[in-house]
Each structure stands twice: as C-alpha cells, then as structure tokens.
Amino acid sequence: xxxxxxxxxxxxxxxxxxxxxxxxxxxxxxxxxxxxxxxxxxxxxxxxxxxxxxxxxxxxxxxxxxxxxxxxxxxxxxxxxxxxxxxxxxxxxxxxxxxxxxxxxxxxxxxxxxxxxxxxxxxxxxxxxxxxxxxxxxxxxxxxxxxxxxxxxxxxxxxxxxxxxxxxxxxxxxxxxxxxxxxxxxxxxxxxxxxxxxxxxxxxxxxxxxxxxxxxxxxxxxxxxxxxxxxxxxxxxxxxxxxxxxxxxxxxxxxxxxxxxxxxxxxxxxxxxxxxxxxxxxxxxxxxxxxxxxxxxxxxxxxxxxxxxxxxxxxxxxxxxxxxxxxxxxxxxxxxxxxxxxxxxxxxxxxxxxxxxxxxxxxxxxxxxxxxxxxxxxxxxxxxxxxxxxxxxxxxxxxxxxxxxxxxxxxxxxxxxxxxxxxxxxxxxxxxxxxxxxxxxxxxxxxxxxxxxxxxxxxxxxxxxxxxxxxxxxxxxxxxxxxxxxxxxxxxxxxxxxxxxxxxxxxxxxxxxxxxxxxxxxxxxxxxxxxxxxxxxxxxxxxxxxxxxxxxxxxxxxxxxxxxxxxxxxxxxxxxxxxxxxxxxxxxxxxxxxxxxxxxxxxx
Numbered sequence: 195x196x197x198x199x200x201x202x203x204x205x206x207x208x209x210x211x212x213x214x215x216x217x218x219x220x221x222x223x224x225x226x227x228x229x230x231x232x233x234x235x236x237x238x239x240x241x242x243x244x245x246x247x248x249x250x251x252x253x254x255x256x257x258x259x260x261x262x263x264x265x266x267x268x269x270x271x272x273x274x275x276x277x278x279x280x281x282x283x284x285x286x287x288x289x290x291x292x293x294x295x296x297x298x299x300x301x302x303x304x305x306x307x308x309x310x311x312x313x314x315x316x317x318x319x320x321x322x323x324x325x326x327x328x329x330x331x332x333x334x335x336x337x338x339x340x341x342x343x344x345x346x347x348x349x350x351x352x353x354x355x356x357x358x359x360x361x362x363x364x365x366x367x368x369x370x371x372x373x374x375x376x377x378x379x380x381x382x383x384x385x386x387x388x389x390x391x392x393x394x395x396x397x398x399x400x401x402x403x404x405x406x407x408x409x410x411x412x413x414x415x416x417x418x419x420x421x422x423x424x425x426x427x428x429x430x431x432x433x434x435x436x437x438x439x440x441x442x443x444x445x446x447x448x449x450x451x452x453x454x455x456x457x458x459x460x461x462x463x464x465x466x467x468x469x470x471x472x473x474x475x476x477x478x479x480x481x482x483x484x485x486x487x488x489x490x491x492x493x494x495x496x497x498x499x500x501x502x503x504x505x506x507x508x509x510x511x512x513x514x515x516x517x518x519x520x521x522x523x524x525x526x527x528x529x530x531x532x533x534x535x536x537x538x539x540x541x542x543x544x545x546x547x548x549x550x551x552x553x554x555x556x557x558x559x560x561x562x563x564x565x566x567x568x569x570x571x572x573x574x575x576x577x578x579x580x581x582x583x584x585x586x587x588x589x590x591x592x593x594x595x596x597x598x599x600x601x602x603x604x605x606x607x608x609x610x611x612x613x614x615x616x617x618x619x620x621x622x623x624x625x626x627x628x629x630x631x632x633x634x635x636x637x638x639x640x641x642x643x644x645x646x647x648x649x650x651x652x653x654x655x656x657x658x659x660x661x662x663x664x665x666x667x668x669x670x671x672x673x674x675x676x677x678x679x680x681x682x683x684x685x686x687x688x689x690x691x692x693x694x695x696x697x698x699x700x701x702x703x704x705x706x707x708x709x710x711x712x713x714x715x716x717x718x719x720x721x722x723x724x725x726x727x728x729x730x731x732x733x734x735x736x737x738x739x740x741x742x743x744x745x746x747x748x749x750x751x752x753x754x755x756x757x758x759x760x761x762x763x764x765x766x767x768x769x770x771x772x773x774x775x776x777x778x779x780x781x782x783x784x785x786x787x788x789x790x791x792x793x794x795x796x797x798x
C-alpha cells in the first residue's frame with residue numbers, strides 16, 4: 195500500500211493516481227447516473243422548452259437538475275410538503291439580472307407553461323449575476339455543482355462553462371484534499387461567467403489558492419511548477435474532455451502566503467479577484483477577504499503606493515525602450531532581405547559593418563538594380579543601429595519611427611520587385627557559364643568546331659560507341675538551347691535547377707573521357723584488348739604493364755595476374771618511361787589477360 199501523504203510535499207510526490215468521480219447528473223458513456231435516461235426526459239420536455247423560449251427569449255439556460263440534488267433544493271426553497279410528495283422534476287431556469295424586476299410575472303407565466311407540459315415540473319428561477327453566485331458566497335458550493343451538472347435543455351453557454359469549472363474543481367480537490375488534510379484554501383471563479391455573459395466560446399477564468407504553510411523541503415518556485423503541472427495542464431485537459439465543451443479553462447495557481455501578501459498590499463490582481471470573484475470552494479479564507487474588502491478594511495500599504503507611483507515614473511523610460519526596440523525591428527526588416535538579395539547575386543551575406551559598401555558595389559554599381567534612394571534607406575537604418583550598439587543612441591522619436599517604418603516598407607517592397615529581375619539576370623549568367631564550360635570541354639575533345647558539329651561528334655564518337663550514357667546526348671542538345679530558353683517567361687527556378695544538375699553529370703562524363711583519352715594516347719607502348727563485354731587498353735611502361743579499363747579503372751600486372759592499382763601510380767610510371775612506339779608482349783601477360791577477360795583479341 196502507498197503511504198498516506200502527511201504534508202503537501204508528500205502529496206505532490208504520492209504514487210497513487212487519481213480516479214475521476216462521477217459528477218451528479220453528468221451524462222457518462224455507457225449510461226446515466228442514477229439510471230436516469232436524460233435524453234428521453236429531454237425529448238419529453240421538448241414542447242415545454244420551445245414554449246419557454248418563445249415566451250422568454252432572454253433566457254440564458256434551461257436544464258434538468260440532478261435527481262440526487264432534488265431534496266436539497268426542495269429544503270433550501272421551503273417547498274410545501276404536498277408539492278414534495280408529488281415528486282416533481284426540478285428544472286433550473288437562468289435569466290439575466292435585468293429581468294429580476296419582472297420576476298413575479300415571469301413566475302406566473304412559467305407555472306402556466308409547466309401545467310400545459312403534461313409533466314410534474316417545478317421550475318427554479320435564478321439570475322446569472324446574483325442568485326447563482328450567492329450560493330458560493332453563502333458557502334453552499336454543492337448547489338453550484340448541481341446547477342453545473344444539470345442536463346441542458348437549452349444553454350447559451352452558461353451551464354457548459356460552469357460545468358467545466360465544477361469538474362476541474364472536483365479533480366483538484368480529490369487530489370489535494372484527502373481525509374482531514376485540506377490543501378486547497380480557495381477555488382474561485384471570475385470573469386464573464388460571474389458577469390452572466392459567458393457563451394459557448396467564452397474563456398472560463400478560475401483561481402486556485404493552495405495552502406503552502408507546511409512546505410519546508412521544497413522551494414516556492416518548484417512547488418508552484420509542480421502544482422501547475424497537475425492543476426493547469428493535466429486536469430484542465432481532463433475536465434474539458436469530461437465536460438464536452440469548447441470553452442477554454444484559464445487557471446491561475448497561487449500559494450496562500452504569496453496571495454496574503456498581495457491582499458495586504460491591495461495588489462490589483464488580488465484586489466480584482468476578491469472584489470469580483472465567487473468561491474466554488476472555500477476553506478474560510480476568501481469570504482473573510484471579501485467581507486473585509488466590502489468593509490473598506492483592505493487598504494494598500496505606503497510601500498505598495500510608492501511602488502505603483504514609481505511605475506508611472508518609469509513610463510517614459512519604458513516608451514523610449516520600446517521605441518528603440520521598434521527601430522531594431524525595422525533594422526532587421528531591412529537588412530535581412532538585403533542579405534538575401536546579395537546571396538541571390540552569388541555573394542556571401544555581408545555583415546552589418548560593410549553591408550552598405552558591398553550593396554553599393556554589387557547591386558547599385560555592378561547590377562544597376564538598386565537606386566540611390568534604396569541605398570540611402572539602408573544606410574540610414576544601419577547608422578541608427580550602429581549608434582544604438584555603441585550606446586550613443588538613447589531614444590528615437592515616435593515620428594521618426596513612423597517615417598522610418600514607412601521608408602522600410604517601401605524598401606522591402608522594392609526588394610521583392612528586384613528579386614525577380616535579379617533572379618532572371620543570375621539565371622542568364624548561369625546559362626552563359628554552363629553553355630561555355632560544356633562546349634569548351636567538347637572542343638578540347640573533338641577540336642574547335644561549332645555546336646552542331648560537336649554534338650554530332652559526341653553522338654558518333656562517344657554515345658554510339660558506348661563510352662558515355664545515351665542520355666548525355668539529350669542533355670548536350672538541351673544546353674545548346676539554354677541561353678535562349680532562360681530569357682522566356684515560362685522558364686522557372688525549377689528548370690534552372692534541373693539544367694544545373696544535368697550539366698554537372700555531362701561535364702563529369704566528358705572530363706572522365708578526356709582524361710582517359712589523354713592517358714592512352716601517349717603511345718608509350720599501347721595495345722587495345724577487346725572482349726565480350728567491352729574493351730580495355732594495355733599500356734607498357736618501364737615500371738611494368740598497366741591495364742586501363744573502359745570505366746577508367748587502372749590495374750597492374752604482377753606475378754602472373756592483374757591487380758588493382760591507382761591512377762597516380764600509373765601516371766608516374768608513364769612520366770618516367772622513355773619514349774617508344776613498340777613493346778613486346780610476354781606470353782605470361784597474354785595468359786593473364788585471358789584469365790582476366792576470357793576469350794579476347796589484342797590489337798596494336
């Protein structure tokens with residue numbers, strides 16, 4: 195068995211997991227509490243509901259009270275015994291406070307409508323702003339729970355909002371109030387729900403005050419974080435799911451000692467909560483505070499008054515600080531897209547120290563895209579930021595911020611426009627480079643010829659002979675048209691990326707072929723070996739025999755077989771070999787070639 199918690203610290207560390215209890219009257223999956231079919235009751239009262247809405251369009255909520263709460267409502271309102279003996283169904287009707295003056299007439303009309311319903315009904319009429327919350331102020335918290343647990347026949351959001359708060363309260367109490375131990379000092383509600391204006395989307399604002407007077411082994415910060423982790427995050431999620439509402443539950447968690455200090459100083463948050471809030475649970479702390487406040491006994495200390503007066507004195511400093519922050523935001527809003535433009539132009543993003551000079555050199559003088567007007571705006575924001583960094587700029591007038599913001603917006607708009615122009619210009623530069631590199635390389639291989647002739651040689655000498663992949667011919671033909679295509683409106687960034695990718699593959703294939711051709715054309719003793727799956731070239735050097743495969747791989751003859759070698763060793767052997775155009779081919783080398791390739795032919 196788990197050890198029973200002896201203090202708040204133990205309670206927070208307890209291993210026992212909370213199991214949510216049934217809230218009276220709350221429909222649950224798999225049935226209803228007290229074996230009552232509320233859905234069926236709701237259908238029977240459909241005509242009654244319609245008549246009530248037609249007669250009282252101002253009505254906020256109409257619901258069936260939980261059956262196990264009937265007796266306490268009967269006793270609280272002093273129902274005559276003959277009415278109790280009829281065992282009526284108890285209905286809660288919630289209306290705005292401004293209709294209270296018409297209560298007598300409303301009661302008469304409600305009785306008439308109830309008589310025509312064919313059901314034994316007793317309607318409890320309460321105002322949202324006063325009657326409901328008087329239960330809390332009178333410590334009759336179970337009445338508020340019962341109203342929140344009512345089965346809604348009609349609801350503008352009040353019952354749903356109250357239901358999620360009541361369920362959350364139950365979860366918190368079940369965790370922190372065990373046996374004779376009571377750690378929850380107050381669970382209170384405030385905001386739109388107390389004002390009677392809550393709807394289906396209104397936030398539900400609650401405050402939980404925890405008695406921390408027995409906590410000795412945990413800091414306040416750690417304690418508050420542990421409490422919030424459970425109360426704010428875990429239980430809010432669980433309560434929202436159980437209540438089935440869209441209302442967002444906002445929970446504030448306070449330690450009793452901290453809240454007492456705030457009450458003593460009449461701190462605004464505490465002051466407002468006590469003045470406007472209503473307890474859904476109280477252990478004898480909130481209601482005395484409220485009474486003291488109503489009696490004028492809660493007054494701020496001189497220290498608190500001085501503190502709040504100082505806040506007024508700090509206003510100018512705060513505004514100046516925020517104006518400087520605005521200037522910094524404008525600076526980054528101008529500099530960041532400018533750096534993007536520089537990257538687009540093929541340069542590293544310049545640091546703020548030299549950004550004005552670099553932009554002038556590249557975007558103004560070289561590319562002639564940016565005008566002196568834009569450069570002046572950039573120069574202005576950079577200077578302001580440098581002065582700010584160096585501590586010489588203490589404040590920026592609001593009017594100057596407004597003017598600077600307007601200039602920066604024009605600047606950013608201009609950068610967006612320039613981006614398209616610069617991007618296309620960079621594509622044209624890239625197309626020029628790609629086309630030049632590809633056809634210059636082809637000229638080195640096939641000679642100084644025109645593009646059509648070079649493409650023809652590529653097809654006949656390389657593609658048809660299987661020296662490069664067939665798709666290289668299509669890439670070369672596309673690149674021949676690239677400079678024209680890049681100037682069309684249809685050309686996109688995706689097209690440019692594809693051309694760059696294909697260009698790299700073609701250059702790699704041409705370079706490899708060129709290097710292989712240069713190696714085997716040096717006539718330092720060369721023989722061509724043809725076999726079923728391709729060909730290779732046998733090269734004789736003073737360092738021995740080398741075999742250059744079709745894919746560029748290099749092997750060396752050693753001890754009756756060809757073993758893997760590397761290009762550097764091969765190139766060194768070629769360089770150090772004396773010129774000769776013939777060489778002898780020993781029988782053991784021929785045997786090694788047959789062992790390597792099977793049947794093959796050797797030609798010189």
